[in-house]
Amino acid sequence: MLTDHRLETLFESVKIGPVVAPNRFYSVPHSTGHGHLQPNGSIGHREMKAEGGWGVVSMSITEIAPDSDLANHPMERLWDDSDIPGHARLVERIHHHGALAAVELGHGGMRARNFTTGLPVFGPSAGSIIAPEFPVSAKAMTKNDIKDFRKSHRMAARRAKKAGYDIIYAYAAHNISLLFNFLELRYNKRTDEYGGSLQNRARLLKEVLEDMHEEVGDKCAIALRFSVHDFSSDSILKHNGEGREVVELLSNIPDLWDVNVSGWSRDSSTSRFDPEGFQENFVKFVKNVTSKPVVGVGRFTSPDTMVSQIKRGILDFIGAARPSIADPFLPKKIQNGQIDSIRECIGCNICVSSDSYGIPLRCTQNPTVSEEWRRNWHPEQVPYAAKSDSILIVGGGPSGLECALTLARAGHRITVAEQSSEWGGRVAFESKLTGLASWYRVIDYRLLQLKKMTNVSLFLESRMDLEEILDFGADYIFIASGSSWRKDGVGSVRRSEISDFSNYAVLTPDDFPSKKILRDTVTIYDDEHNYMASTLAEQLAKDCKKINLISTLPSIATWTQYTLEQQRIKDRLLELGVNLFTNIVLESWNGLEINMSDSDTGKLKKPLKSEYLVSVSGRQSNSCLKERLHNDLKTRNIFTSIGDAVTPGTIQMAVLSGHQSARKYLEGENAIFKREVPQIYI
Ligand code: SF4
Numbered sequence: 001m002l003t004d005h006r007l008e009t010l011f012e013s014v015k016i017g018p019v020v021a022p023n024r025f026y027s028v029p030h031s032t033g034h035g036h037l038q039p040n041g042s043i044g045h046r047e048m049k050a051e052g053g054w055g056v057v058s059m060s061i062t063e064i065a066p067d068s069d070l071a072n073h074p075m076e077r078l079w080d081d082s083d084i085p086g087h088a089r090l091v092e093r094i095h096h097h098g099a100l101a102a103v104e105l106g107h108g109g110m111r112a113r114n115f116t117t118g119l120p121v122f123g124p125s126a127g128s129i130i131a132p133e134f135p136v137s138a139k140a141m142t143k144n145d146i147k148d149f150r151k152s153h154r155m156a157a158r159r160a161k162k163a164g165y166d167i168i169y170a171y172a173a174h175n176i177s178l179l180f181n182f183l184e185l186r187y188n189k190r191t192d193e194y195g196g197s198l199q200n201r202a203r204l205l206k207e208v209l210e211d212m213h214e215e216v217g218d219k220c221a222i223a224l225r226f227s228v229h230d231f232s233s234d235s236i237l238k239h240n241g242e243g244r245e246v247v248e249l250l251s252n253i254p255d256l257w258d259v260n261v262s263g264w265s266r267d268s269s270t271s272r273f274d275p276e277g278f279q280e281n282f283v284k285f286v287k288n289v290t291s292k293p294v295v296g297v298g299r300f301t302s303p304d305t306m307v308s309q310i311k312r313g314i315l316d317f318i319g320a321a322r323p324s325i326a327d328p329f330l331p332k333k334i335q336n337g338q339i340d341s342i343r344e345c346i347g348c349n350i351c352v353s354s355d356s357y358g359i360p361l362r363c364t365q366n367p368t369v370s371e372e373w374r375r376n377w378h379p380e381q382v383p384y385a386a387k388s389d390s391i392l393i394v395g396g397g398p399s400g401l402e403c404a405l406t407l408a409r410a411g412h413r414i415t416v417a418e419q420s421s422e423w424g425g426r427v428a429f430e431s432k433l434t435g436l437a438s439w440y441r442v443i444d445y446r447l448l449q450l451k452k453m454t455n456v457s458l459f460l461e462s463r464m465d466l467e468e469i470l471d472f473g474a475d476y477i478f479i480a481s482g483s484s485w486r487k488d489g490v491g492s493v494r495r496s497e498i499s500d501f502s503n504y505a506v507l508t509p510d511d512f513p514s515k516k517i518l519r520d521t522v523t524i525y526d527d528e529h530n531y532m533a534s535t536l537a538e539q540l541a542k543d544c545k546k547i548n549l550i551s552t553l554p555s556i557a558t559w560t561q562y563t564l565e566q567q568r569i570k571d572r573l574l575e576l577g578v579n580l581f582t583n584i585v586l587e588s589w590n591g592l593e594i595n596m597s598d599s600d601t602g603k604l605k606k607p608l609k610s611e612y613l614v615s616v617s618g619r620q621s622n623s624c625l626k627e628r629l630h631n632d633l634k635t636r637n638i639f640t641s642i643g644d645a646v647t648p649g650t651i652q653m654a655v656l657s658g659h660q661s662a663r664k665y666l667e668g669e670n671a672i673f674k675r676e677v678p679q680i681y682i
Contacts, residue, residue, distance in 0.1 A: 002335050003336065003337030004337055007307060010025065010306055010334065014055075014293055014317065016100075017220070017221035018217070018219060021055040021056050021317070022098055022100075023331065025054045025055050025318055025330070026058075026319045026320070027319075027321070027324040028058055028258060029060050029061065029225065029258075030058075030322075031073060031074075031355050032046075033357075035073070036075070036083070037074040038360065040674070041370060041372075041676065042059075042076070043090045043373065044373025045361070046094060047090075047093040047097070047372070048372045048379065049324050052327070052330065052332055053329065054320075056100045056317070058104060059087075059090070060076055061075045061104055061106035062077060062103050063075055063107070063108070064156035066114075066119060067122060067152075068114075068178070069115060070111070070112050071358075072115065072358040078103070078105065078160060078163075079156075080159075081159060081162075084162050084163050087160070088162075088163040090163075091165055092164070101165050102165060102166065102169065102223065103163075104171050104225060105160065105169055105171060106169075107122075107149065107152070107153070108178065109121075109123055109180070109182075110122070110130045110178070111129070111175060111176040111177070121136060121137075121138045122139055123138030125188060125189040125195075126140040127187060127189075130176075140190075146204065150211055153208050157216045158215055161215075161216040161219060167223050169222075169223045169225050169258070170212060170224050170225070172224065172225065172226050173226055173262060173267075174264045175227075179205045180262075183246060184235060185236055202246055206250060209224060209254055210253070213253075222256075225258040227243070227260050227262035228243035228246075228259050228283055228286065229261045229282040230243070230262040232262075247285070251289055258294075258295045259294060260283070260297055261283075264564065265564035265565075265568075267297070268352050270563060271346060271439075272347070272435035272531075272535075273435070273568050274347075276300060276305055277305055278299075279296055279297060280296075280309070280314055284314050293316035294315055295318075295319040299320075300323055301330070301342060301344040306318045322351060323344070325345070325363050325366060326366050327365070327379070328366075328379055329380055342445075343379075343445050344365070344441045346364055346365060348439065348651070349563035350364050351369075353563050356564075363652065364651050364652040365445070365655070368659070376672045377663070382409045384411055385666060389412045389475040391407055391474055391476050391478065392417065392469065392476075392477045392478070393415065393477075393478045393480060394464055394469070395416075395418060395419075395479065395481045395645065396416050396423045396425065397425020397426055397480055397482050397643065397644070398424075398443070398643065398658065399642040399655060399657050400416060400478065402659050402662070403480065403642055403659070405446050406658070406662035407666070408455055413456075414450075414456045414457070415456075415458075417459050417464050419461070420460070421461050422460070424442075424443040425480075425482045426482060426651070427439055427442050430535075431443075433535040433536070433539055435538070439651070465628075466635075469635065470632070470635065474638075475638065476639070478661060479641045480642050481623075481624075481641075481645045482643065483619040483620055483644035483648035484620055485509050485617070485618075485619050486615070486617050488617075489501050489506075489586060491527025491528060491616075492527055494585050499588070504590065504591040505591070506614075507612065507615070508616070509532055509614070509616060519543060520544065521546040521610045522546070522548070522610065522614060523547075523548040524536055524540075524548070524614045525586050525614065525616065526549065526551045526552070526557070527585075527616070528619075529551070529552075529553055530557070531557065531565070533549060534549065534569045536616065537576075537578050538572060541576040541577065541578055542576075547576075547577075547579065548578070548581060549579070550582075550584050550586065551583070552583070552586075553582065554599075555570075583599045583600065593607045594613065596608065623645070640661055643658055
């Protein structure tokens with residue numbers, strides 16, 4: 001029952017064409033990395049959202065035909081009738097919880113590489129496909145190709161209806177869509193009725209929407225997903241230009257507008273670059289142009305912001321991809337007044353990185369994601385313990401707190417001892433870096449839950465050595481002592497120690513923020529390649545005379561390409577005047593001058609003057625305590641290391657490790673691990 005009546009509007013039903021959504025919570029199409037290859041995982045993931053109260057639950061891009069093969073990304077498929085049963089099962093599971101099921105029919109156009117089908121890639125005109133590293137050109141579609149495409153789209157819509165979907169999408173967004181390619185002058189150079197004026201370029205999209213109405217519109221709502229603004233400098237689809245004109249042109253043809261911005265890196269922007277609700281300025285015009293309901297996104301996690309979006313007439317539905325991954329039960333928690341139990345998305349894009357690799361989603365906040373079917377993990381429930389054990393957790397960082405929460409929910413008696421004066425381990429420091437404040441939600445969420453529980457004791461400034469651990473007499477011990485940055489320069493490219501490092505005051509991220517602000521020239525050496533070096537550079541650039549950032553790889557912050565941040569990181573560093581050096585390995589430092597060489601050839605470069613050197617290379621587990629426990633006969637069999645104390649990784653990996661270890665303790669021999677096994681036909 002809704003406890004806060006200010007939030008009532010979020011739980012109103014809304015009509016979409018011939019169907020009615022039970023509330024305004026709309027889980028928009030997003031890939032899960034399961035796709036057609038792992039249908040059970042895909043169903044399990046989406047059913048959880050329906051159970052959690054999302055009024056509409058959507059499938060990701062669903063390829064309509066073999067000439068839209070987006071592999072290596074395992075998307076959904078409705079290529080032929082053999083795909084219908086899997087979709088029908090998904091729809092049944094979503095309907096079981098009272099939600100509507102939506103499917104986003106898509107043709108990747110110039111972004112579909114057709115790796116596995118070997119068919120030509122289609123575009124409105126000939127030209128390089130939208131994957132610059134891949135040397136293939138798109139074929140300009142003939143009138144017959146266009147006819148075939150319309151037929152494929154119509155047939156896929158027919159199959160979607162047969163599967164039982166309530167809402168069927170046409171997809172013209174994110175530059176991953178043939179329909180979007182036709183709209184864009186930079187790709188569409190046609191001189192026939194499908195090229196030239198915007199009216200002509202939008203013709204195919206209009207025809208497809210009309211085909212869908214004719215084919216399935218009696219029972220199914222027709223939705224259009226459209227990027228009203230593309231950030232590319234050579235795109236003229238802007239929210240105050242052609243993007244708006246497309247909405248005006250098609251205004252009431254779809255039953256629902258699902259609007260966003262393009263490219264995908266801007267739509268799925270991280271909290272480092274954009275706050276909650278960041279798309280409002282781009283999409284707010286849409287409701288003035290159409291009388292049909294509008295769904296939009298913006299990493300919404302605050303109920304007040306959601307209500308404001310509805311009351312101010314910006315949106316009719318609160319769309320969410322990432323917030324629905326981080327907390328599938330967000331709607332139910334709002335309804336039940338459990339606002340402080342929402343696992344708010346932190347905007348880190350680890351989920352997106354999974355998609356970039358074409359593997360099932362991982363999430364920093366929600367360790368149960370992608371494990372709903374495979375391991376039978378539920379984000380809100382754990383098996384109840386038959387007997388309440390006394391469990392000691394040493395370390396109050398992401399893995400320690402997640403482990404504590406999972407075991408406390410099961411009914412065990414938990415004690416968490418953190419040696420520092422602050423909860424959070426590495427997250428306490430990292431969330432203080434420029435742009436990363438919302439990362440502390442990982443700690444906030446867990447601490448808030450733990451503090452409400454009577455079977456949990458939390459202690460700060462409580463360093464424990466072996467003797468104290470033995471005296472404590474716990475039934476079981478989890479060591480979550482984290483990791484430290486290496487001080488010897490060993491990283492991912494340079495594997496040997498830099499001997500001079502020990503002679504001079506080389507800093508590492510562990511020395512921040514306690515060190516006095518560095519005012520002279522600071523060089524940051526990145527042989528890790530995630531966010532740390534660039535965030536430190538960004539932070540220090542405000543106070544220091546000169547910042548150099550050296551990367552051992554040919555690009556800056558290389559791994560952040562998977563979180564869609566790399567280009568914006570580079571742009572921001574250049575704006576701040578940071579000097580960027582790439583493909584360079586550090587050889588030595590004498591306290592004043594850095595000697596370096598080319599990463600590939602080993603050829604020495606001109607030395608670089610620098611008063612300070614910050615080394616962001618590898619990390620090492622803090623292993624002293626776990627070694628002592630292992631060497632002691634009394635504790636050898638009653639302890640486990642978790643998180644970075646096992647081996648350093650991302651914060652997401654630390655949370656998953658804490659959760660996984662707790663589940664292992666709870667489930668023991670009863671743990672489930674199912675596999676999706678392909679069927680053999682020959
Ligand atoms: Fe949000 Fe990060 Fe989880 Fe993605 S991985 S849903 S961005 S918390």
